[in-house]
Amino acid sequence: MKTISFKNKTVDVAANMFYPDNFNESQKYPVIICAHPVGGVKEQTAEIYAQSLSKRGFITVALDASYQGDSGGMPRYLEDPYIRVEDFRACIDYLNTVGYIDSDKIVLLGICGAGGYVVNAAIIDHRINAVIGISAVNVGDMFRLGWHGNEDNLQHQRQMLKDLANIMTLEANGSNQQFMPWAPFNPDDVQSSDLCSAYEYYRTDRAQHANAPSQGILTSSAKLLSYDAFYMADRYLTQPLLLIAGNRAESLWHSEKLINQAGSDIKELFLIDKAGHVDLYDLPQYVNPALEKITSFLQKYL
Template identity: 35%
Template sequence: MTKTIRFVCRDHEVAADLRVPPNFSDAQKYPAIIIVHPGSSCKEQTAGIYGEKLAKNGFVTLAINASYQGESGGEPRNIEDPASRMEDIRSAIDYLQVQPFVDAEKIGAVGVCAGGGYVINVALTEKRLKAIGTCAAADVGSIYRGPDPAGTIALLENIAKQRTAEVKGAEPMIVPWHKNSDNKLRFVSMANMMAFDALNFVDTLLSQPIQIIIGDKPGAFGSMNLGRKLFELATASKEKDLLVIEGACHYDLYDDPKTTDIASAKLSDFFHKHL
């Protein structure tokens, strides 16, 4: 069963798809998992795939849609802001904390691609999350900074000029996320991502168990290398595991049935152990 719900985050509402396990009973309390989608995605796509698979394995799942995007509220539209994305997760935890069918001490989160980076970072200080998982986690900060510092500074200068132009009445500049996406990104919001670092303080503050899942093909956005680096850095984690799926690349962990089945089965075992 899938039900679209809404919860308050700051001054607007966030839309999310709530799924419950088979033979669900209001009289029981279930472990719950928040699912955080990639950049340029929405709750109906990758997050929905994992939400459905994990719900079938006994969890309440909540696939949230980023603020300012999709069915979620918030103005201006089409912005990507790491701080807001992490506040979405915190507000989702708030929502789950007061649901009578959720065990408030058994809440976890899974993030895919950029969503993985946000889940990692929010878990550093959000200890209501008792366990976390990542699939092809990516760091939007390093992606948008790129390998050329001079080019990054030039881009930030252009963002600054565009923001001033919009203050003076120019139309917002909307750019594509990347070549494989038809979704819209407000150009000036790219500045929000430039200083984000998903792995900062992981070695000291990430205390929860973590399941890291990557493919063995380099693929897009550096997720294979980031997963390995995360595994090495997570020295404060109570328990950590790295699953490398043979023959899989970054996008296979989005929606390839075989790959997502393997990943979901691993995540289910992990969360059953730690939630």
């Protein structure tokens, strides 16, 4: 593994690059960029996939989003979907300067909210040759429709934008910045098996990390509410697309929507039996089948 960094505009993006066994710098290798969930950091599930896939012959990169983890940028914990997408494109710029990277075999892999961001990146950047979403979530749809996808309340959404506008004005005049949790602070506060699992993952010894408080700037919600990671996927998402989700995940509706919407001739939704949303982050009985599927898919279509 080698620590690297590259620029996204003025921000230094931190990443770890993993190499296959018997790496030979004179050869060309396919590369997989692995992106962490909203509220996470590279050392969590993104690196589980990155390390495992590097042992299968790929060079892999796990990066921290701008304003998060070891990456630079102020204010901290900003969640800007457009900047997240530009992180990937800046990473591709960097990789195209590396002699042992096969620029015709660049793959994006995103988990949870990053599973939507990598799709958005592939829609606009066709240097990306294949896309993989693990428990993929379109974060804009999540804000508009709720975790289960059944809470479309336009009046509530409009009121949210008004409330956020007031908060932005207060913060501009010196009020303390407000934050929102990405994972619950108390599992008893939510009626969702997926979100209870998110609490266990981010806020217990299972996977908690000092760089990942699983919170974001509250006013980011205004931009997220109007964002659609799948916009124009029917027209411009033409690369091979693999979506992997648990058949018990309450977030499965995102993957089902995208698999129907995507313009790709090669697209597949692979369901893992008995798995929930967060199970695919780190539990070997669910991650290992996902890794096998990713490997076979890329060997066939990349």
